[in-house]
Amino acid sequence: MPGQLPKQDEAGEEEAGRASPSSDRSSPIDNTEKMQMLRAMKDQLIANRTTISEKDIQLDEAKQLVALARQETEDMRVINEKLVNQNKQLQNRVIVTREMSQLGKQMAQLKDLEVKSLKVEIHGLMEKIRLLNNxxxxxxxxxxxxxxxxxxxxxxxxxxxxxxxxxxxxxxxxxxxxxxxxxxxxxxxxxxxxxxxxxxxxxxxxxxxxxxxxxxxxxxxxxxxxxxxxxxxxxxxxxxxxxxxxxxxxxxxxxxxxxxxxxxxxxxxxxxxxxxxxxxxxxxxxxxxxxxxxxxxxxxxxxxxxxxxWGMINKVKNQHGILYNAREAHRHDLREKRKLLTKLKEELEFSHKKLLSLRIMNKESEAEFQSMRDERESRILEDNAVKVVEAVKIVEEMVPEKPEELDGTDTPIFIDSPSSEESRIASPTESEALPSNDEIVDTESIKILDKEERLKLLEDQCKFLYARVLRSTHRSILLAERLSALHDQYGSNEESATSKASTPAPETPKERTPPKSE
Structure with missing residues (x-):
C-alpha cells in the first residue's frame, strides 16, 4: 500500500544493513546485469508513469466531458423547468380562457333567454296593442x-x-x-x-x-x-x-x-x-x-x-342595445383571447422544437461519451493485460535467480510515487490518501537489497499500480453510472413533460444527490 512504502523502505535499509555481512560471504552478482535489470525496471516504471500520465490526461478530458455533460444536463434541467413553468402558465391561461368562454357562453345564453322572453313579452304586448287598436x-x-x-x-x-x-x-x-x-x-x-x-x-x-x-x-x-x-x-x-x-x-x-x-x-x-x-x-x-x-x-x-x-317597448329597445353592446365587447375579448392563445401555442411549439433539438444534442453527447468511455475501458483493459503479462514475465525471470550480495557502488533505484493529480482520482470508498510527488523513496539509503526484497518491492509497486488502475476504473464506472442515471432521470422527465403537455404538469422530481466520499 502507498502508506506502507516508507516502512518498507526502512525495513529494506535494516535488512540491507543486516545482509551486508552476509553479502561478503555469498558470491557477488555481476553489477552490470543488476544495473541493466534495474534500468529495465526503471524504464518500465517510466513507461508505466507515462501511460499513467496519459491515462490521467484522458481522465481529465473525461472529467471535462463529464463536467460539460453535467453543465448540459443542468442547462437542460433549467430549460425543462422553464418549459414546465411555461406549460403550467399556458395550462392556467387555457383553463382561464375556457372558464371565460364558458362564462361568455352562459352569459350569451342568459342574454338570449332574456331577449327571447322580451320578444315574447313584446309579441304579447303587440297582440294586446292590436286588440286594443281593433x-x-x-x-x-x-x-x-x-x-x-x-x-x-x-x-x-x-x-x-x-x-x-x-x-x-x-x-x-x-x-x-x-x-x-x-x-x-x-x-x-x-x-x-x-x-x-x-x-x-x-x-x-x-x-x-x-x-x-x-x-x-x-x-x-x-x-x-x-x-x-x-x-x-x-x-x-x-x-x-x-x-x-x-x-x-x-x-x-x-x-x-x-x-x-x-x-x-x-x-x-x-x-x-x-x-x-x-x-x-x-x-x-x-x-x-x-x-x-x-x-x-x-x-x-x-x-x-x-x-x-310604448314605454315598455322603449325599455326593451334600450335593454336590447345594452345587450348588443355587451355582446360585441364579449366578442372582442374572445378575439383577443384567441389571438393570445395562438401566440402561446406558437411559443409552445417553438419551445417543443427547441427541446427536441436539445434532446438530440444530448443523445449525441451521450453517444460520444459512451464511445469515449468504451474506448477508455478497452485501453485500460489492454494496458492492464499488458502490465500483468510484463509483471508475470519479470517475476518469472527474477524468481529462479538466487539472492546474492550487492556492492555499495550500485546506482540508486528511484521509486516514484504517483503525482498529486493522480491522487485526486481515488475511490470515494477509500479513506487512504495517495502519495504525492514529495513522497519519493530515498534510493540512496537503500544500497544493497536482496533479490527477494526487490521482487517484493516490485510486486508491491505493481499491486499498488494495479489497485490504482482499478480505483480509477471503478471511479470512471461510478461516474458513468451517475451520468446515465442523470440522463435517464432528466430524459424521462422531459418525455413525461412533452407527452403530458395538454394536462397539468406534475412536479419536477428532486435531483438525486451523489454519494458523498468518505
Whole structure:
C-alpha cells in the first residue's frame, strides 16, 4: 500500500544493513546485469508513469466531458423547468380562457333567454296593442255611427222644432182668431140674446136648446186656459157632442164652431205627440251623451295602456342595445383571447422544437461519451493485460535467480510515487490518501537489497499500480453510472413533460444527490 512504502523502505535499509555481512560471504552478482535489470525496471516504471500520465490526461478530458455533460444536463434541467413553468402558465391561461368562454357562453345564453322572453313579452304586448287598436277602431266606428245617428236625430229634432214652431205660430194665430170674437163679443152677445129671445118665442125643441148651451160651454172652456186633465176627461163627451150634430139641422154658426173645435183638437193632439217625441229624443240624446262619456273614458284608458306599452317597448329597445353592446365587447375579448392563445401555442411549439433539438444534442453527447468511455475501458483493459503479462514475465525471470550480495557502488533505484493529480482520482470508498510527488523513496539509503526484497518491492509497486488502475476504473464506472442515471432521470422527465403537455404538469422530481466520499 502507498502508506506502507516508507516502512518498507526502512525495513529494506535494516535488512540491507543486516545482509551486508552476509553479502561478503555469498558470491557477488555481476553489477552490470543488476544495473541493466534495474534500468529495465526503471524504464518500465517510466513507461508505466507515462501511460499513467496519459491515462490521467484522458481522465481529465473525461472529467471535462463529464463536467460539460453535467453543465448540459443542468442547462437542460433549467430549460425543462422553464418549459414546465411555461406549460403550467399556458395550462392556467387555457383553463382561464375556457372558464371565460364558458362564462361568455352562459352569459350569451342568459342574454338570449332574456331577449327571447322580451320578444315574447313584446309579441304579447303587440297582440294586446292590436286588440286594443281593433277595439278602438270598433269603438270609433260605433262612435261615428252613433254620431251620424245623433246628427240625424238632431236634424229631425230641428225639423220637428221648426214644425212645432210653425204649429205654435198657427195655434197662436188661431187663439188670436178665437179671441177676436170675444173682443167683438158685445154685438154677438146682443145677437145671441136676440136669438135666444127668438128661440124662446119660437118655442123650439128642448134638445136643440140644450145642445146649443153645451156647445157654448165647450167653446168658453176651450177659449179659457186649458188643462190636460179636463181635456182628457171631456174628450169623449166632446167627440160625442160633435157626432150628435147634424149638418142639415145645425146652423152655420154651430158648424163653424164645431170645425174650429175639431181643428183645435187636432192641433192639441199633434202638439202632444210632438212634445212626447221631443222628450224621447232628449232621453236618447242623454243616453248618447252617457255612452260618449263611457267611450271617452275607455279611450283614455286605452291611451294610457298604449303609452305604458310604448314605454315598455322603449325599455326593451334600450335593454336590447345594452345587450348588443355587451355582446360585441364579449366578442372582442374572445378575439383577443384567441389571438393570445395562438401566440402561446406558437411559443409552445417553438419551445417543443427547441427541446427536441436539445434532446438530440444530448443523445449525441451521450453517444460520444459512451464511445469515449468504451474506448477508455478497452485501453485500460489492454494496458492492464499488458502490465500483468510484463509483471508475470519479470517475476518469472527474477524468481529462479538466487539472492546474492550487492556492492555499495550500485546506482540508486528511484521509486516514484504517483503525482498529486493522480491522487485526486481515488475511490470515494477509500479513506487512504495517495502519495504525492514529495513522497519519493530515498534510493540512496537503500544500497544493497536482496533479490527477494526487490521482487517484493516490485510486486508491491505493481499491486499498488494495479489497485490504482482499478480505483480509477471503478471511479470512471461510478461516474458513468451517475451520468446515465442523470440522463435517464432528466430524459424521462422531459418525455413525461412533452407527452403530458395538454394536462397539468406534475412536479419536477428532486435531483438525486451523489454519494458523498468518505
Amino acid at each position: 277595439k278602438v277602431e270598433n269603438k270609433t266606428c260605433d262612435v261615428l255611427v252613433e254620431s251620424d245617428a245623433h246628427q240625424n236625430l238632431q236634424m229631425q229634432l230641428k225639423v220637428i222644432e221648426e214644425e212645432s214652431k210653425k204649429q205654435a205660430a198657427f195655434i197662436t194665430k188661431l187663439e188670436q182668431d178665437c179671441l177676436y170674437p170675444l173682443t167683438a163679443g158685445n154685438p154677438l152677445s146682443e145677437k145671441l140674446f136676440v136669438m135666444n129671445g127668438l128661440f124662446l118665442e119660437l118655442e123650439k125643441d128642448d134638445n136643440e136648446m140644450s145642445f146649443l148651451e153645451l156647445v157654448g160651454e165647450r167653446i168658453t172652456s176651450l177659449l179659457a186656459p186649458e188643462k190636460e186633465e179636463s181635456l182628457t176627461e171631456n174628450n169623449f163627451s166632446l167627440h160625442a157632442c160633435f157626432k150628435t150634430i147634424h149638418e142639415e139641422e145645425a146652423s152655420p154658426v154651430v158648424l163653424n164652431a164645431r170645425n174650429a173645435l175639431l181643428f183645435i183638437k187636432d192641433l192639441l193632439i199633434n202638439r202632444r205627440k210632438l212634445e212626447s217625441e221631443v222628450q224621447s229624443l232628449k232621453e236618447v240624446n242623454n243616453q248618447l251623451k252617457l255612452t260618449m262619456l263611457e267611450q271617452e273614458r275607455e279611450l283614455s284608458s286605452i291611451n294610457i295602456e298604449l303609452t305604458s306599452a
